[in-house]
Amino acid sequence: MSTLQITDLQVSVDTEDGPKEILKGVTLTIDSGETHAIMGPNGSGKSTLAYSIAGHPKYTITGGSVTLDGEDVLAMSVDERARAGLFLAMQYPVEVPGVSVANFLRTAKTAIDGEAPKLRTWVKDVNGALEKLNLDSSFSARSVNEGFSGGEKKRHEIAQLELLDPKVAILDETDSGLDIDALKVVSEGVNRFREREGKGVLLITHYTRILRYIQPDRVHVFVDGKVAESGGPELADKLEAEGYESYLGASV
Amino acid sequence: MTVTDAAAEQTADAVASALEVDHVESHLHPVSSFDLADHPMPTGREEIWRFTPLKRLAGALDDAPDDTDALTVETIGDASYVVGTLAPGQHPRGAALVPDDRASALASRHAPEAVHVRVPADTELDEPIGHRLTGAAGKRSHRHTVIEAGTHSRATYVLDHRGSGVHAGNVEVVVGDGADLTVVTLQDWDDDAVHVGTHEAVVGRDARYRHIAVTFGGSVVRTSSNVHYAGPGGDAELLGLYFADAGQHFEHRLFVDHNAPRTKSNVVYKGALQGERARTVWIGNVLIRKVAEGIETYEENRNLVLTDGCQADSVPNLEIETGEIEGAGHASATARFDDEQLFYLRSRGVSDEESRRLVLHGFFQDLIRKIGLPELEEKLTAAVEDELARNVAGKVL
Numbered sequence: 320m321s322t323l324q325i326t327d328l329q330v331s332v333d334t335e336d337g338p339k340e341i342l343k344g345v346t347l348t349i350d351s352g353e354t355h356a357i358m359g360p361n362g363s364g365k366s367t368l369a370y371s372i373a374g375h376p377k378y379t380i381t382g383g384s385v386t387l388d389g390e391d392v393l394a395m396s397v398d399e400r401a402r403a404g405l406f407l408a409m410q411y412p413v414e415v416p417g418v419s420v421a422n423f424l425r426t427a428k429t430a431i432d433g434e435a436p437k438l439r440t441w442v443k444d445v446n447g448a449l450e451k452l453n454l455d456s457s458f459s460a461r462s463v464n465e466g467f468s469g470g471e472k473k474r475h476e477i478a479q480l481e482l483l484d485p486k487v488a489i490l491d492e493t494d495s496g497l498d499i500d501a502l503k504v505v506s507e508g509v510n511r512f513r514e515r516e517g518k519g520v521l522l523i524t525h526y527t528r529i530l531r532y533i534q535p536d537r538v539h540v541f542v543d544g545k546v547a548e549s550g551g552p553e554l555a556d557k558l559e560a561e562g563y564e565s566y567l568g569a570s571v
Numbered sequence: 572m573t574v575t576d577a578a579a580e581q582t583a584d585a586v587a588s589a590l591e592v593d594h595v596e597s598h599l600h601p602v603s604s605f606d607l608a609d610h611p612m613p614t615g616r617e618e619i620w621r622f623t624p625l626k627r628l629a630g631a632l633d634d635a636p637d638d639t640d641a642l643t644v645e646t647i648g649d650a651s652y653v654v655g656t657l658a659p660g661q662h663p664r665g666a667a668l669v670p671d672d673r674a675s676a677l678a679s680r681h682a683p684e685a686v687h688v689r690v691p692a693d694t695e696l697d698e699p700i701g702h703r704l705t706g707a708a709g710k711r712s713h714r715h716t717v718i719e720a721g722t723h724s725r726a727t728y729v730l731d732h733r734g735s736g737v738h739a740g741n742v743e744v745v746v747g748d749g750a751d752l753t754v755v756t757l758q759d760w761d762d763d764a765v766h767v768g769t770h771e772a773v774v775g776r777d778a779r780y781r782h783i784a785v786t787f788g789g790s791v792v793r794t795s796s797n798v799h800y801a802g803p804g805g806d807a808e809l810l811g812l813y814f815a816d817a818g819q820h821f822e823h824r825l826f827v828d829h830n831a832p833r834t835k836s837n838v839v840y841k842g843a844l845q846g847e848r849a850r851t852v853w854i855g856n857v858l859i860r861k862v863a864e865g866i867e868t869y870e871e872n873r874n875l876v877l878t879d880g881c882q883a884d885s886v887p888n889l890e891i892e893t894g895e896i897e898g899a900g901h902a903s904a905t906a907r908f909d910d911e912q913l914f915y916l917r918s919r920g921v922s923d924e925e926s927r928r929l930v931l932h933g934f935f936q937d938l939i940r941k942i943g944l945p946e947l948e949e950k951l952t953a954a955v956e957d958e959l960a961r962n963v964a965g966k967v968l
């Protein structure tokens with residue numbers, strides 16, 4: 320059992336005109352076994368929420384708390400958060416020239432587990448994970464994300480999710496930029512992860528499309544740095560039909 | 572960055588003068604001469620010496636012979652290709668290299684017997700050959716090596732510098748027509764060593780020459796790696812890796828003289844700097860002469876500055892005397908660690924320190940994997956790993 324608890328989280332970024340408040344009090348509880356979808360318009364602060372939980376240095380926490388199983392996540396360094404069981408699939412995965420996918424995955428796995436994976440099974444696991452995401456084994460030798468297409472980057476993120484096996488996964492627009500086949504492949508990967516014991520997922524998306532493949536337990540509408548409405552899966556249907564307009568009007 | 576019309580215009584004067592005389596008046600052409608009198612003791616104001624800390628050269632530019640037992644020499648690989656010695660002027664000594672600075676003139680003058688390495692025509696060597704030089708502390712040494720790669724031969728020559736002392740070394744390379752020669756020069760000196768060197772290659776028709784410089788150790792290391800061509804179709808690739816620590820001065824000077832048509836050159840140097848007064852200098856000179864139509868050249872220098880207090884100078888120079896070229900470009904960048912890369916790695920559980928090491932590893936690996944000689948790639952990777960383990964582990968960056 321694990322719980323990611325976000326309470327009244329407030330976050331700002333530094334701009335030329337001084338700090339700008341982006342998250343204005345976000346409260347969410349993700350229990351293990353649950354998938355929460357966060358949906359919101361461009362610029363509403365979805366990535367800010369994801370990055371803040373992961374500890375990106377660009378964001379300043381000005382209030383609130385984040386805990387994982389009662390532990391203070393905000394007091395942890397970026398890598399400590401990952402080792403504590405958090406994983407962020409990024410909207411724009413970063414290229415790391417000269418570092419092979421194989422080296423990267425082995426280094427990450429070793430860091431997360433606190434010991435090097437068994438060589439024999441590890442190679443099989445890596446090849447298996449890549450293959451399930453339609454990435455052929457030549458990707459092992461390529462530099463991390465370098466020259467990957469948008470879709471390949473996203474599939475590589477989900478391959479990492481399966482291999483690193485965190486407690487809670489935050490997926491930031493993993494669906495955007497994917498064609499329908501890639502969307503299915505990625506969704507299957509996320510669903511395999513969800514089938515494992517006690518996993519939590521925070522699925523950030525702009526579109527309802529992915530929710531046809533990944534059934535959320537809860538849906539939150541995110542507008543202007545906070546949760547405007549929460550509900551069951553039916554809320555996604557409402558958004559599909561009506562869009563964000565009613566929320567945007569209300570927030571002005 | 573690629574060459575623009577503005578750059579071409581700037582060289583218009585040079586073009587005009589080149590039409591009249593054979594000799595190009597350019598700072599890319601210092602005086603070439605065996606006579607030491609033509610290379611007076613520099614003051615530090617000279618274009619070719621202005622970056623070098625002359626006071627720290629420990630007498631490397633003094634006109635004095637070798638100290639006894641200054642250098643221990645071991646042969647790497649098959650010694651049968653070391654065929655003898657060459658006196659000054661004894662062919663092929665002098666076929667490629669005429670000293671163009673004082674250090675090179677001294678190395679020539681005080682090395683009465685140059686080491687002659689010769690790979691016969693049509694011979695392909697699977698294993699590298701070479702020499703390991705170990706300098707003795709407080710002692711002065713000179714060396715002149717002539718490497719002759721026969722037509723259509725293929726070989727790799729490794730020159731491994733370590734130990735201490737003050738060393739001036741010339742490497743003269745004659746790459747025969749159609750030959751494929753790789754020269755690797757490792758500078759892994761102790762912290763107090765001083766090394767000034769000139770590597771000059773003449774690349775034959777349709778030949779391939781690769782020069783790989785790796786500088787990890789020494790107090791002052793200054794190498795001039797030069798290339799010119801004996802005919803059309805030659806291809807030169809000059810690669811370099813360096814890692815300067817506190818107080819170290821590493822200066823890599825490159826000069827590619829495109830003096831023949833349809834020749835190619837590709838220069839890529841990558842370096843990291845760390846610690847107080849770590850200093851690197853990269854000078855990339857490329858001259859495209861009037862005759863050099865259809866040539867292609869690209870040069871690039873990237874520096875990664877790991878701490879405050881370091882300085883990386885990077886000076887690409889391109890002089891073009893003909894517009895009839897395939898391509899000419901250069902790029903130069905000096906940067907700090909990319910925060911987004913570090914964040915990405917750390918978000919996967921990798922510690923800050925190890926993330927930095929991984930990014931650095933990648934920075935160098937990106938160059939090493941382009942060499943295309945698997946065994947050499949492995950050795951260089953191991954050398955980089957070793958350097959990173961020694962210097963990036965346990966330090967707060």
Ligand SMILES: Nc1ncnc2c1ncn2[C@@H]1O[C@H](COP(=O)(O)OP(=O)(O)OP(=O)(O)O)[C@@H](O)[C@H]1O
Binds near residue numbers: 364
């Ligand atoms: N450095 C910055 N300076 C000014 N504004 C910033 C800065 N960084 C982020 N913002 C603003 O913060 C807001 C939230 O951005 P965020 O990336 O979290 O939105 P998002 O919901 O993920 O949008 P998208 O759907 O486009 O991915 C945006 O209005 C953005 O312009």
Ligand SMILES: [Mg+2]
Binds near residue numbers: 367410
């Ligand atoms: Mg976003």
